[in-house]
Amino acid sequence: MDFEHIPHPAPVPGETRDQAIADPGFGSVFTDHMAIIEYDANDGRGWHSARIAPREPLSLDPAAAVLHYAQEIFEGLKAYKQADDSLALFRPEANARRFRDSARRLAMPELPEELFLESLRRLVEVDRAWVPTVPGGSLYLRPFMFADEAFLGVRPAKKYKYLVIASPAGNYFKSGAPAVKIWVSQDYVRAAPGGTGAAKTGGNYAASLVPQAEAIEKGCDQVVFLDAVERKWIEELGGMNLFFVFDDGSVVTPPLTGTILPGITRDSLLTLLREQGLTVREEPYSLDQWRADAESGKLVETMACGTAAVVTAVGTVAQPDGEFTIGSGGPGQLTTKLRERLVGIQKGAVDDTHGWVTRL
Structure with a gap:
């Protein structure tokens, strides 16, 4: 045409x-x-x-x-x-x-x-x-x-x-902080099984605006949603996917079950992580486990990823009954390394071995 x-x-x-x-x-x-x-x-x-x-x-x-x-x-x-x-x-x-x-x-x-x-x-x-x-x-x-x-x-x-x-x-997060603080939504969900969670449609984002405003009111940068059925499993942020990095070098990200947007940055990170020889599991991860692993030191990093923010460290997670810090509260080694590599590929400073870059 x-x-x-x-x-x-x-x-x-x-x-x-x-x-x-x-x-x-x-x-x-x-x-x-x-x-x-x-x-x-x-x-x-x-x-x-x-x-x-x-x-x-x-x-x-x-x-x-x-x-x-x-x-x-x-x-x-x-x-x-x-x-x-x-x-x-x-x-x-x-x-x-x-x-x-x-x-x-x-x-x-x-x-x-x-x-x-x-x-x-x-x-x-x-x-x-x-x-x-x-x-x-x-x-x-x-x-x-x-x-x-x-x-x-x-x-x-x-x-x-x-x-x-x-x-x-320019920068997606106005705070410009090296790590973001996120609020756990207790009263709202982003998507339910059989709904439109896997589609990139405005209604999903409209549903996130009230809890996102709540997050801002609580001094946070973003909101994280739990599943609609049991209200215990981590799904995604208002506009980004999540990865959890453990002290044994393994990485977990919530699975694509139809309620989570299949992020292109998410898919790219899965490839880069496995390319480095890391064990990556796509499996459910609960809020309680997130907090317990962070407090025990087993969880060393949490990464949020998306087109706008690329790869960003999650430093603090807040809930109505308190908050917990992940690692040192700032960007970890893997988060920093992955961001640098992904941005490097996007800008042509790192070899594109996967054919991801389309020259204009």
């Missing part, structure tokens, strides 16, 4: 852009353009009208299906500047596959992988000047799709819009 390019009539001036990306934070600064592809099942066209166009507000009918029945999915990945000033994406094919899996779960049309990848390439090519050069900087890409058919019947929509917007990104 050919992409039409509609240049922005009044792009952000270079000096203003450079000031914005000097300290972009996360998710508040946006580039000049966006990618758009439309879908219509009514006339048999399917996916059509692919274009790179000026980023601007969307116009929606008040009866648009997404506003009433929440047919919406999204992805998140980054474009990284390489040593030779070129740009690259990290495992975009995995994002394309997960996007299709999410679409299938939400009864939405599946975007072909080649269209997903081409939309990223075209947008980054047009807005490459927005990639920040600050340490840890990248261009965060947000592909998303929603139902825009105007109707109020409860059925899958027949019209959709797929878009990609881009945002220069």
Whole structure:
């Protein structure tokens, strides 16, 4: 499918852009353009009208299906500047596959992988000047799709819009702390068996906002959720997967049973850990065991991982009845090593032996 390019009539001036990306934070600064592809099942066209166009507000009918029945999915990945000033994406094919899996779960049309990848390439090519050069900087890409058919019947929509917007990104956690403090949610769960926990859909994140606000109120950076059935097994944070590192060199991460998002960073870390000869088990791990292992010294590190934060140490875990510290309360050796290696691969400073990096 050919992409039409509609240049922005009044792009952000270079000096203003450079000031914005000097300290972009996360998710508040946006580039000049966006990618758009439309879908219509009514006339048999399917996916059509692919274009790179000026980023601007969307116009929606008040009866648009997404506003009433929440047919919406999204992805998140980054474009990284390489040593030779070129740009690259990290495992975009995995994002394309997960996007299709999410679409299938939400009864939405599946975007072909080649269209997903081409939309990223075209947008980054047009807005490459927005990639920040600050340490840890990248261009965060947000592909998303929603139902825009105007109707109020409860059925899958027949019209959709797929878009990609881009945002220069710095550090994910505002505190900038070397390790984060997380709050254990006692009253809320993120997902239940048979639900949409494995899909990357906005409803899962909406469900996390009240407990996340509770975590912030308690002086924490993030919230960790327990399972919906027994309320004892660790699942994931509001937007990241977890790994537990023990003094014998073994590592545990909760299994993908349908209630946890299959993180691409999570999958990458599993590969890197096993490549180092470490024993990695995907098995349930309880909150009580987490605390007991931390207090006994058996547990030496806990890592949170995701596209936005990459790999981050969890230093303290807080509950209504107290809190406990993991290891020294700061980044451990394995967390630091894995972060450096993964970021090195993403930025081209470490050999990519797995074919994860896609040059643009």
